[in-house]
Amino acid sequence: MGNRILSGRSASITELKANPSRVVREADGPVAILNRNTPEFYCIPTEDYEALLRRIDELELAEIARQRLADGEKPLKTSIEKLKAEYGLSS
Numbered sequence: 001m002g003n004r005i006l007s008g009r010s011a012s013i014t015e016l017k018a019n020p021s022r023v024v025r026e027a028d029g030p031v032a033i034l035n036r037n038t039p040e041f042y043c044i045p046t047e048d049y050e051a052l053l054r055r056i057d058e059l060e061l062a063e064i065a066r067q068r069l070a071d072g073e074k075p076l077k078t079s080i081e082k083l084k085a086e087y088g089l090s091s
Helices: 013-018 020-027 046-070 080-086
Strands: 009-012 031-035 038-043
Touching (some): 009 020, 013 020, 020 031, 020 038
Parallel strands (some): 009 031
Antiparallel strands (some): 031 038
């Protein structure tokens, strides 16, 4: 999988060094940074990176929930509002 480019845009390390903001801005999404025509790493806009981290967190939480449901205990019914009130959190 080393030579597969997983983005719609690529740029050389030289292009990136010359103007990194322009490379990312013009790509409007992830950019494969190439070293001798081989993908070396990816640059992604801040919003995309934050969304990726949120998605990973959601997947990890979903797995924890599945494991807890599989332990045989009966789930408790609650709401976000009740939890916020119980822990003194505001909206």
